[in-house]
Amino acid sequence: MSVRELVILGTASQVPTRHRNHNGYFLRWDSDGILFDPGEGTQRQMVRAGVAAHDLNRICVTHFHGDHSLGLAGVIQRINLDRVPHEVTAHYPRSGRRFFDRLRYATAYRETVALTEAPVDTDGVLARTPGYTLTAHGLSHPVESYGYRLTEPDGRRMLPDRLAAHGIQGPDVGRLQREGSLHGVTLDQVSEARPGQRFAFIMDTRLCDGVHALADGCDLLVIESTFLDEDLRLAEEHGHLTAGQAARAARDAGVRHLVLTHFSQRYSDPEEFARQARAAGYGGELTVAHDLLRVPVPKRR
Numbered sequence: 001m002s003v004r005e006l007v008i009l010g011t012a013s014q015v016p017t018r019h020r021n022h023n024g025y026f027l028r029w030d031s032d033g034i035l036f037d038p039g040e041g042t043q044r045q046m047v048r049a050g051v052a053a054h055d056l057n058r059i060c061v062t063h064f065h066g067d068h069s070l071g072l073a074g075v076i077q078r079i080n081l082d083r084v085p086h087e088v089t090a091h092y093p094r095s096g097r098r099f100f101d102r103l104r105y106a107t108a109y110r111e112t113v114a115l116t117e118a119p120v121d122t123d124g125v126l127a128r129t130p131g132y133t134l135t136a137h138g139l140s141h142p143v144e145s146y147g148y149r150l151t152e153p154d155g156r157r158m159l160p161d162r163l164a165a166h167g168i169q170g171p172d173v174g175r176l177q178r179e180g181s182l183h184g185v186t187l188d189q190v191s192e193a194r195p196g197q198r199f200a201f202i203m204d205t206r207l208c209d210g211v212h213a214l215a216d217g218c219d220l221l222v223i224e225s226t227f228l229d230e231d232l233r234l235a236e237e238h239g240h241l242t243a244g245q246a247a248r249a250a251r252d253a254g255v256r257h258l259v260l261t262h263f264s265q266r267y268s269d270p271e272e273f274a275r276q277a278r279a280a281g282y283g284g285e286l287t288v289a290h291d292l293l294r295v296p297v298p299k300r301r
Contacts, residue, residue: 002030004197004297006220008261009038009045011289013226014067015265016041021291022067023262025222026051027199029150029297030131034058035075036148036201036222042071043078049292053082058127058134061092062203063145064099073106080112087114091126091136093144094119120146123210132196137213139205141239147203147214152196162190195301203262206239207249215253219298222289223250224262229276247277250284256298258282261289 009024016022022039026046033055035042046052056079061069069092079088092100097119104115118126120136127134132150139145158173166185168176176182176190200214202223215221225247226240235242241249243260250258260273267273270288277286287295 004029006199006222006259006295006297007049007051008259008289008291008293008295009042009049009051011261011263011291012039012067013224013262013264014065016067017265019291020263020265021045022071023203024071025201025261026055027150027201028055029199032057032129032131034060034150036060037062037068037203038071038075039067040070043074045291046075046078049294053078054084056084056088057086059088059090059092060134060148060201061090061096061100062139062147062201063093063141063143064096065143065204068203069099069103072100072103076104076115077107077109079115080109083112087116089116089118089127091118091120091134091148093146094121095144123213137210138208139202139210140208141204141206145204147201147205147210149198149200149214149218151198154196155194156187156191157194158191166190197297197300199297204239205241206236207241207245211241211249212253215249215255218250218253218255219301220257220259220295221250221253221255222259222261225260225273225277226262226264228267228272243273243276244280247280247282247286251280251282255282255284257285257287257295259287259289259295 007026010021012020021041023037024042025036027034136146198218199220200218223246225243227235227242229242229244
C-alpha cells in the first residue's frame with residue numbers, strides 16, 4: 001500500500017526553542033523518501049518520528065543558513081553508519097557547494113554509501129521518476145535559495161459504470177489501460193483525466209515569482225511564515241514571509257492544504273498564524289506546524 005505523507009521534524013526559524021527544533025521535513029512518497037532542510041538536531045528528530053536513514057532517497061537543501069543545513073553532517077554520517085543499500089542524491093544551491101563539502105566531511109567517518117551530489121543553479125527539472133518529477137525554482141533571500149516541487153504524472157480514472165456498459169471487466173480492464181483500446185472501445189470512453197498530486201516546499205523568501213510558480217495548484221504546500229503581518233517590515237528586510245503573505249499566495253494558487261512553519265521565537269501564540277491566514281482569505285485545509293506532526297497528502301482530486 002502506498003503512503004504519501006509529510007513528517008515534520010522541526011519548525012523553528014533561526015533560534016530553536018524548548019518546543020521547536022530547527023527545521024527538518026521528511027516527505028514519504030510511496031517507496032521514495034525526501035528529506036528537506038535538515039537543521040541541527042534532525043538525526044534525533046528522525047529517531048523520535050520513526051524515520052530511518054534507510055528511508056532516505058534524496059536530500060533537498062533550500063539554502064545554507066544554519067537552521068536549514070547544520071544537521072547535514074549527522075544525517076550523512078548516519079546514512080553511512082547504517083549502510084543504506086541504495087543511492088542517495090543531494091540537491092542544494094551550487095553556490096553553496098563549499099558549505100556542503102564542509103558539512104559532509106565535518107568529522108572523520110567511514111564512507112559506505114554512494115551519495116550523489118546534484119547541485120542546483122537554475123530553475124527547472126532536477127529528476128524524473130515513475131512517481132514524480134522534481135523541479136526547483138529560485139526564491140528571494142539574502143543568500144541563494146531554491147524551493148522544490150514534486151509533480152505526479154497525470155493519469156486516468158476508470159469509471160465502473162461505463163466499463164460495465166461496454167461489458168469490460170476483470171483482466172480486460174488492465175489490458176485496455178495498457179493498450180488504449182479493446183474491441184473498439186477506447187480508454188477515453190470509459191475513463192476520465194485524473195490530475196497528478198502536487199507538493200511544494202518553500203522556505204526562506206520574500207514574495208517573488210518563484211513562490212507563485214511552486215505553489216500553483218498544489219495539493220500540499222509547506223511554506224515559511226516566519227513573521228506575523230504586523231512585522232511585515234522585518235520580514236521584507238530579512239527576506240521572509242508573513243502569515244498573511246503566505247496564505248494569500250496559497251489562496252491565489254488554489255492550494256488544497258496549507259502548512260505554515262518556520263516560526264520566529266518572538267511569538268508565543270501559534271494560533272495567531274492561523275487567524276491571520278484565515279483573515280487573508282485562505283479557505284482550504286490549514287495546519288500550523290509543530291514538531292513530530294504527520295500530515296497526509298490530500299487524496300487525489
